[in-house]
Amino acid sequence: MQMKDRIAFVTGAGRGIGRAFCRELLRRGAAGVVIADLDGAMAQATAAELGGLGLQCDVSDEAAVRAAVAAAIAHYGRVDVLLSNAGFGATELDLDDALAESNTVWTRMWQVHVMAHVYASRAVLPGMLERGEGCLVNVASAAGLLCQVGDAAYSATKHAAVGLAESLAITYGERGIRVSVVSPVHRHGHHRPRREAAGRRACRPAFGRAGCHGDRGRTRTRAIPDPDPPRSPDVRPAQDRRL
Ligand SMILES: NC(=O)c1ccc[n+]([C@@H]2O[C@H](COP(=O)([O-])OP(=O)(O)OC[C@H]3O[C@@H](n4cnc5c(N)ncnc54)[C@H](O)[C@@H]3O)[C@@H](O)[C@H]2O)c1
Numbered sequence: 001m002q003m004k005d006r007i008a009f010v011t012g013a014g015r016g017i018g019r020a021f022c023r024e025l026l027r028r029g030a031a032g033v034v035i036a037d038l039d040g041a042m043a044q045a046t047a048a049e050l051g052g053l054g055l056q057c058d059v060s061d062e063a064a065v066r067a068a069v070a071a072a073i074a075h076y077g078r079v080d081v082l083l084s085n086a087g088f089g090a091t092e093l094d095l096d097d098a099l100a101e102s103n104t105v106w107t108r109m110w111q112v113h114v115m116a117h118v119y120a121s122r123a124v125l126p127g128m129l130e131r132g133e134g135c136l137v138n139v140a141s142a143a144g145l146l147c148q149v150g151d152a153a154y155s156a157t158k159h160a161a162v163g164l165a166e167s168l169a170i171t172y173g174e175r176g177i178r179v180s181v182v183s184p185v186h187r188h189g190h191h192r193p194r195r196e197a198a199g200r201r202a203c204r205p206a207f208g209r210a211g212c213h214g215d216r217g218r219t220r221t222r223a224i225p226d227p228d229p230p231r232s233p234d235v236r237p238a239q240d241r242r243l
Pocket of ligand 1: 012013014016018036037038039042058059060085087088089140142143183184185186
């Protein structure tokens with residue numbers, strides 16, 4: 001989908017990858033971006049910097065997501081592109097115990113990395129289906145294609161995000177909805193402590209899963225390699241995977 005004159009709703013856009021998405025969308029001619037973030041002050045500051053509508057929104061709260069999408073539609077008239085990007089990494093890692101993370105972390109990751117995509121998609125899809133076009137982009141991770149050693153909750157929920165996107169693509173693809181997954185490789189933000197802690201064991205393929213879904217021609221997942229990769233031979237970029 002061409003971004004010119006489109007309206008995008010981007011979650012977790014107060015900083016990091018989400019903010020970079022907003023900047024790029026505007027550079028490509030988007031008519032408006034909604035910068036939604038848990039941190040409302042940061043969302044407002046980024047909106048003031050880039051131009052756009054800044055909104056406080058906890059993506060794990062379906063009512064809050066519906067309200068934010070309603071505010072976006074009231075402001076811009078529609079949402080053409082959903083970039084469901086908000087996410088977080090665990091701060092404490094135990095490389096020798098994949099089950100060490102608390103149930104609280106597991107539940108929060110499930111809400112933010114999976115259900116948030118469901119809530120946001122539910123909120124934007126009716127308008128997109130009515131217009132016969134729209135674009136859903138779920139930001140997962142290379143850990144959603146491979147494995148984030150020491151962080152089972154992160155890996156499992158990011159894998160689930162990829163599976164969810166595939167299901168959405170199969171269900172809505174023929175009605176004009178394009179579904180994509182972006183899978184960044186460790187770079188900055190909340191992943192820095194993890195990368196330092198995990199060192200050479202940072203991100204490995206567990207089962208050689210890449211490509212196992214074959215080509216269904218509807219959704220594309222792409223692991224974006226780090227332009228400045230660490231030297232360790234054990235840290236490998238994920239392969240592109242066409243679903
Ligand atoms: N940075 C990396 O190297 C990397 C690698 C792989 C995947 N990712 C994924 O990319 C996405 C963006 O990562 P980033 O590095 O920009 O992270 P970041 O920590 O720099 O920014 C994340 C943003 O999401 C917001 N956020 C967190 N929880 C939220 C919630 N419940 N509701 C609304 N907003 C919330 C935060 O306030 C923050 O502004 C995440 O989904 C992350 O898992 C990042």
